[in-house]
Amino acid sequence: MSTRDSVLKILEQNKGDFVSSRVLTAETGVSRNAVWKAVNDLKNSGYQIESVTNKGYKLEECSDIISLQAIEKYLKNKKLLDKISIFDELESTNMTAKMNVITGITDKKVIVARTQTAGVGHGRKKYVSPEGGIYLSIIKQSREFGQKKLRASDVGKTVARVIESVTGEKTELDGKTNRIYIRGKKVSGILTEYFADLETGEISSYIIGIGIRMKNMEKNRMIAEITEAFI
Numbered sequence: 001m002s003t004r005d006s007v008l009k010i011l012e013q014n015k016g017d018f019v020s021s022r023v024l025t026a027e028t029g030v031s032r033n034a035v036w037k038a039v040n041d042l043k044n045s046g047y048q049i050e051s052v053t054n055k056g057y058k059l060e061e062c063s064d065i066i067s068l069q070a071i072e073k074y075l076k077n078k079k080l081l082d083k084i085s086i087f088d089e090l091e092s093t094n095m096t097a098k099m100n101v102i103t104g105i106t107d108k109k110v111i112v113a114r115t116q117t118a119g120v121g122h123g124r125k126k127y128v129s130p131e132g133g134i135y136l137s138i139i140k141q142s143r144e145f146g147q148k149k150l151r152a153s154d155v156g157k158t159v160a161r162v163i164e165s166v167t168g169e170k171t172e173l174d175g176k177t178n179r180i181y182i183r184g185k186k187v188s189g190i191l192t193e194y195f196a197d198l199e200t201g202e203i204s205s206y207i208i209g210i211g212i213r214m215k216n217m218e219k220n221r222m223i224a225e226i227t228e229a230f231i
Contacts, residue, residue: 003028003030003034003035003037003038004038004041004066005026005069006038007024007028007035007038007039007042008024008038008042008047008067008069008070009069010024010027010028010073011042011049011058011059011067012070012072012073013073014058014059015047015059015060015061015063015073016058016059016060016061017058018050018052018055018056018057018058019056019058020055020056021035021036021055021056021057022056022214023056023115024056024057032111037066039051039057042171042186044067045065045073046064047059047063047064047158048060048062049063052210062218064219065114066086066112066114066134066219066220067086067220068081068084069178069221070156071220071224071227072219072224073083073178073220074220074221074224074225074227075224075227075228077228080227080228080231082107082166083107083108083109083110083227083231084108084109084110084223084227085108085110085111085112085218086112086113086114087111087112087113087114087118088113088114088115088135089113089114089115089117090111090113090115090116090117090135091116091117091118092116092119092120092134093111093112093113093116093119093136093137093209093224094120094137094191094209095118096137096140097111097137097139097207097209098108098110098193098195098207100139100167101139101195101205101207103164106139106141108139109138109139109140109231110136110137110138110139110223110226110227110230110231111136111137111138111139112134112135112223113129113136114131114135115130115131115135115137116135117129117209119135120191120210121189121191122177122178122179122189122190123177123212124190127189127191127211129211130167130213132214133211133212133213134210134211134212134217134219134222135210135211136206136209136210136222136223136226137208137209137210137226138207138208138210138226138230138231139205139206139207140205140206140207140208140230141204141205141206142183142194142202142203142204142205142206147199149203150192150194150206152178152190153175153178155178155190155201155208156173156175156178156180156190157173158229159179159180159188159190159210159212159226159229160188162222162225162226162227162229163180163187163188163212163222165187165225166217166218166221166222166225167182167214167217168229169182169183170182177189178190178192179196182214185214187212187213187214188210188211188212188213188214189211190208190209190210190211191208191209191211192205192206192207192208193205193207193209193210194206198218208230210226
């Protein structure tokens with residue numbers, strides 16, 4: 001793990017509280033100057049970090065940039081972190097997930113992008129994916145369901161349940177489109193795709209695409225809870 005990532009992990013674990021340079025240097029095993037450089041790098045990347053002499057560094061509570069270090073904080077099963085990949089930008093998380101299945105990259109089950117340039121939603125409509133939302137795809141093998149098939153309605157119910165858990169808001173699920181609303185405003189869209197044998201029709205893998213856009217949501221906590229709900 002790089003110095004930057006090590007410092008970020010410690011700051012995320014202590015979000016809202018100051019962490020002294022002494023603690024950071026002791027836990028990362030690097031010099032104070034290296035810690036200072038790592039903190040400045042994080043600040044330049046958009047992290048809101050307060051620096052105070054004799055107190056150290058504090059990651060502000062409002063800072064919520066998607067990262068593995070922040071997601072780890074909310075995972076009950078820390079081993080699931082190894083199954084998540086995060087990208088600054090992708091054309092489509094579903095497209096990347098499908099390519100992973102085709103090429104046999106099965107260790108990464110959750111593909112997350114901070115933005116998408118060619119996201120697709122229900123009905124193949126363009127799904128606008130600006131910075132600030134959650135855009136992720138989950139890879140599921142059909143053998144995980146035994147003789148059953150994955151139902152899109154079950155996916156929608158699970159995502160709605162997670163959104164309610166994280167936000168405390170009551171959701172409404174459109175059973176036909178799997179769109180999720182809060183007080184009449186759409187906050188999530190879901191696109192479920194699959195790989196199947198042309199001759200037998202047997203499904204081998206599912207790709208679950210989830211997009212969530214709403215104000216003041218805890219993105220890293222949301223991703224952690226979605227991961228634990230599906231993986």
